[in-house]
Every structure is written in C-alpha cells, then in structure tokens.
Amino acid sequence: MKMNIIIINDKGGIQMGFKEGFFWGGATAANQYEGGYLSGGKGLAIQDVITGGDGRNNIPRRMALKLADGSTKFIDRRGTEVPDGAVPYVDENTYYPSHVATDFYHHYKEDIALFAEMGFKSFRLSINWTRIFPNGDEKEPNEEGLKFYDDVFDECHKYGIEPLVTMSHYEPPINLVLNYDGWYDREVIDMFIKYVDVITDRYKDKVKYWLTFNEVDSMIRHPYTTGGLVRDRFEGKNFTEVIFQAMHHQFVASALATKIAHEKNPDCKVGCMLTKLTYYPYTCKPEDVLQAQQDMRSTYCYSDTQVFGEYPAYLLTKFKNEGLNIKMEEHDLEIMKKYPVDFVSFSYYSSSCVAKDDAGLKKTAANTNIAIKNPYIPSSDWGWQIDPIGLRVSLVDLYDRYRKPLFIVENGLGAKDELVNGTVDDQYRIDYFDAHFREMYNAIYEDGVDLMGYTSWGCIDLVSESTKQMSKRYGFIYVDADDLGNGTYKRYKKKSFDWYKHVIETNGSCLFED
Numbered sequence: 180m181k182m183n184i185i186i187i188n189d190k191g192g193i194q195m196g197f198k199e200g201f202f203w204g205g206a207t208a209a210n211q212y213e214g215g216y217l218s219g220g221k222g223l224a225i226q227d228v229i230t231g232g233d234g235r236n237n238i239p240r241r242m243a244l245k246l247a248d249g250s251t252k253f254i255d256r257r258g259t260e261v262p263d264g265a266v267p268y269v270d271e272n273t274y275y276p277s278h279v280a281t282d283f284y285h286h287y288k289e290d291i292a293l294f295a296e297m298g299f300k301s302f303r304l305s306i307n308w309t310r311i312f313p314n315g316d317e318k319e320p321n322e323e324g325l326k327f328y329d330d331v332f333d334e335c336h337k338y339g340i341e342p343l344v345t346m347s348h349y350e351p352p353i354n355l356v357l358n359y360d361g362w363y364d365r366e367v368i369d370m371f372i373k374y375v376d377v378i379t380d381r382y383k384d385k386v387k388y389w390l391t392f393n394e395v396d397s398m399i400r401h402p403y404t405t406g407g408l409v410r411d412r413f414e415g416k417n418f419t420e421v422i423f424q425a426m427h428h429q430f431v432a433s434a435l436a437t438k439i440a441h442e443k444n445p446d447c448k449v450g451c452m453l454t455k456l457t458y459y460p461y462t463c464k465p466e467d468v469l470q471a472q473q474d475m476r477s478t479y480c481y482s483d484t485q486v487f488g489e490y491p492a493y494l495l496t497k498f499k500n501e502g503l504n505i506k507m508e509e510h511d512l513e514i515m516k517k518y519p520v521d522f523v524s525f526s527y528y529s530s531s532c533v534a535k536d537d538a539g540l541k542k543t544a545a546n547t548n549i550a551i552k553n554p555y556i557p558s559s560d561w562g563w564q565i566d567p568i569g570l571r572v573s574l575v576d577l578y579d580r581y582r583k584p585l586f587i588v589e590n591g592l593g594a595k596d597e598l599v600n601g602t603v604d605d606q607y608r609i610d611y612f613d614a615h616f617r618e619m620y621n622a623i624y625e626d627g628v629d630l631m632g633y634t635s636w637g638c639i640d641l642v643s644e645s646t647k648q649m650s651k652r653y654g655f656i657y658v659d660a661d662d663l664g665n666g667t668y669k670r671y672k673k674k675s676f677d678w679y680k681h682v683i684e685t686n687g688s689c690l691f692e693d
C-alpha cells in the first residue's frame with residue numbers, strides 16, 4: 180500500500196489533492212441495482228420476495244409467501260413470522276423493486292461507459308449469490324451467471340476501472356432461509372465457501388479488491404436481510420444468541436474467504452465492511468459519554484474481530500454475562516486469527532447522538548437506526564443527519580484503532596431530485612460531497628490517515644434499501660423510473676455528474692480552487 184505523503188509543491192506550499200492512484204468511484208449492490216431477477220438461470224434471493232412501497236411506511240414493504248395449505252400471505256418484510264412449510268411466492272399483481280431495480284443487467288455497457296466518462300477508477304458492485312448458485316446448495320455453479328460478471332468486469336477493465344466486489348450484500352438465496360436456518364446453520368458456511376471458491380477462481384485475473392460481507396455488523400439490526408434469520412423459527416431460543424451464533428459463522432466464513440482469495444491471487448486484497456455509526460454523547464454527562472463509548476463498541480466489535488482475528492475481551496465478556504453460548508468448532512478461532520482482513524472499508528452517512536436517558540429528546544432516522552437529533556447539524560429529506568466532520572472523526576478513529584488502509588465504500592445524499600429539461604440541478608448533492616471530500620482531505624493530510632479510495636453510494640439512482648423507493652436518489656446519473664417501476668429507465672446526467680468528473684480529473688485539487 181502506498182503511504183500518504185505530504186508533497187511540497189514548487190510554490191513551497193502543501194499540495195492540495197489526494198494521493199496518486201486514489202480510487203475515486205461509485206458503489207452499488209446487485210439487489211438494488213441489477214434487476215434481471217430470474218434472467219440467466221438466477222434463483223430467488225431474499226430481497227426478491229420483498230414488495231415495494233411508497234416510502235415513509237405509507238405502504239409497508241412486505242414479504243410474499245405461499246403457505247403449506249396453498250394460500251398466500253404477506254408478512255412483515257423483516258421476516259419475523261415465516262410459518263413452517265412456507266415457500267417464496269411472487270404475486271404478479273404486486274411490485275417487487277429488486278426484480279427490475281435500475282436494470283443494470285440490460286444496461287451495464289451504457290452505465291459503465293457513463294462511469295468511465297466521469298473518470299471512475301473503481302466501481303463497487305456485488306455478485307448476486309443466486310446468479311452463481313441459484314439455491315445456494317447446488318453442486319455446480321450456473322455458467323450463465325458467471326458469464327454475466329465476466330462481461331461486466333471486462334467492460335470495466337476496458338476503461339481502466341478496477342472492480343471492487345462485495346461477495347454478499349444482503350443477497351443470500353431464499354432457499355437458505357426457508358430450508359436451512361440462514362447463517363445460524365453451520366452448513367451455510369460450506370455453501371458460501373463453495374461460492375467464494377468459484378468466484379475467486381473464475382475472476383482471479385479480473386478482481387483484485389474484495390469485500391466479504393456488506394455492513395457485517397448489521398445482523399443485529401436486521402437479522403433477516405443480513406443473516407437470513409427469521410425470528411419465529413427460533414422459538415424457545417435466545418434470539419440474541421442466535422444472531423451471535425450466525426455472526427460467528429460469518430466470521431469464520433469471512434476468514435476462509437480471505438484465505439481462498441489470497442490463494443487464488445496472492446496480490447488481491449480483502450476487506451471487511453462495516454456500518455460506521457459514529458456516536459456522540461448528547462451531553463458531557465459522564466453517563467452519556469459512557470453510553471456513546473458502549474454504543475461505538477457495539478459496531479466496533481465486528482471489525483475488531485475481523486481485523487485482529489479474535490474476539491475482543493468486551494464481546495467475550497458480554498457472551499459470558501448474558502449467558503450466550505456460542506458454539507465454536509475446534510479450529511474456528513485459529514482460522515479467524517490466521518486470516519484477518521487486509522483493509523477496512525465502511526459506509527458513512529451520518530453521526531448520531533446518544534444519551535443514557537433519552538426520554539423526551541427529539542429523535543430522527545439514521546442508517547438502519549434511530550438517533551437523538553443533534554441540534555447543530557442539518558438533516559436530509561429522510562431525516563439522516565448530515566455531518567461531514569463526523570466523517571473525519573470516523574476516519575481518524577478507525578485508523579488509530581486498526582492502522583490498516585481504509586476505504587470509504589458508501590457515502591452520499593439520498594434526496595428528492597427533479598428532472599427538468601433532461602437534467603437535475605442537484606447543487607445540494609454537490610455541496611454535500613464537497614464538504615465530505617474536504618474532511619477526507621483533512622483526515623489524510625492533517626491526521627495521517629491512509630485512505631485508499633472513495634466510492635459514493637448509488638452513483639447511479641437505484642432502489643433504496645430501507646424504504647425500497649427509487650425516489651430516494653443518490654446518483655450522479657438520474658434514471659427515469661418511479662417507486663413502482665414506471666418509466667423509460669433512460670439515463671440522464673445530473674449537474675453533479677460534471678462536477679464529480681472534474682474532482683476526479685484533478686484528483687481533488689479543484690476543491691481548493693477559488
């Protein structure tokens with residue numbers, strides 16, 4: 180890895196820009212972007228049975244299932260009550276956002292050409308597990324699925340774009356939820372490892388940067404999406420124990436995936452990926468400070484484990500104090516210790532305030548979270564608090580803690596955009612990025628953080644994970660599709676498109692021009 184160095188320019192000042200080879204780019208995930216939900220032999224993933232909504236819970240997003248007696252039922256999308264014998268069901272009169280999403284499946288050449296026009300150095304995408312193993316437990320992979328990603332990676336390399344690939348971004352096959360117990364089931368490790376073996380072998384010359392599990396810490400907040408865990412299938416068990424057991428399986432799987440990827444290509448780099456929930460104490464009361472520290476640990480415990488290759492003492496203490504009995508096989512801890520990740524990647528959207536006693540305090544939405552409102556910072560249309568300095572705080576915290584290269588693989592502003600005369604005047608998005616990029620710069624040049632790159636979330640409009648809306652838009656590229664999939668799916672450049680292009684071509688130094 181290259182180190183960040185301060186370069187004195189010929190005018191004797193400090194060079195304003197990011198290090199050479201900085202991975203500027205954009206990020207997506209198959210289930211929110213790809214579409215083609217049954218094309219090319221693909222199977223149903225857990226998101227493919229989740230229905231759409233109009234956002235803000237006006238129409239709840241639900242999961243459609245066919246029950247053992249042949250009747251159909253829509254249940255809570257977090258999968259809290261899936262009866263035995265239920266099978267996934269796709270109702271033809273219902274809208275499922277993942278089915279078409281942004282239709283990258285049919286637009287990949289056009290989209291990658293647009294990314295190249297912006298000058299992307301890196302493009303983050305996930306491989307949809309169900310394209311390779313439609314049900315997760317087949318003996319042989321699906322060649323058509325493998326071929327699709329071959330074409331996508333070739334297209335990226337045509338323009339010198341380095342793919343950054345997430346192995347699992349909320350896309351386990353639904354079969355693993357209904358006929359196994361999701362990630363609680365130890366057998367799922369073997370199925371995942373088989374999938375990893377296939378993809379890291381097939382793409383060893385095309386993919387150099389891998390992420391194992393997207394927002395690995397999120398299982399505690401949404402066990403269905405991240406772990407394929409359905410609460411009522413664990414009746415009589417402590418569900419927190421179930422979650423940490425499933426987490427243990429993901430830790431072992433992540434370490435084995437790192438091992439395999441390195442064996443296939445010794446030059447490749449494998450990262451963990453966490454939700455950077457940056458907590459501030461709401462007041463300077465020691466109780467609030469302690470609360471913030473404890474809440475921080477509740478996300479750090481995952482990256483601590485993946486970076487240091489062992490469970491931190493505070494997590495083992497939690498297991499002991501809460502009587503959580505996590506079953507580990509003989510070599511699990513050895514495997515985790517032997518194959519830690521090479522770099523640390525994370526998503527960052529906002530910071531959150533916390534207090535020991537939050538009764539009566541105003542709350543707001545955060546990424547998969549509810550936070551106390553911070554009176555000093557603004558919020559997005561969806562209530563997520565906008566805090567560029569929080570990004571610097573996050574970078575410094577992570578680098579001080581791990582001393583591993585960092586990669587910001589998600590950040591951005593979900594906003595309501597208006598297409599007028601074939602473009603969107605999204606100055607608000609430019610302002611958001613501008614402020615965040617300056618703080619990245621400060622973290623590199625003032626705090627010595629080793630930052631590898633930055634891929635903005637949803638560089639082209641895609642389906643929101645939390646609300647399933649298309650109208651929560653993050654992209655530099657507008658896609659003409661609404662929350663129910665109506666539209667031409669035509670792509671339009673927003674104002675931010677040219678702005679980001681200029682940032683990349685000047686490697687960030689334009690941010691400092693008058």
Ligand code: BGP
Nearest residue numbers: 208394546593642643644645646
């Ligand atoms: C992260 C997920 C992404 C993405 C992003 C934005 O938690 O990794 O999949 O969706 O958040 O969230 P949303 O789509 O809910 O606005």
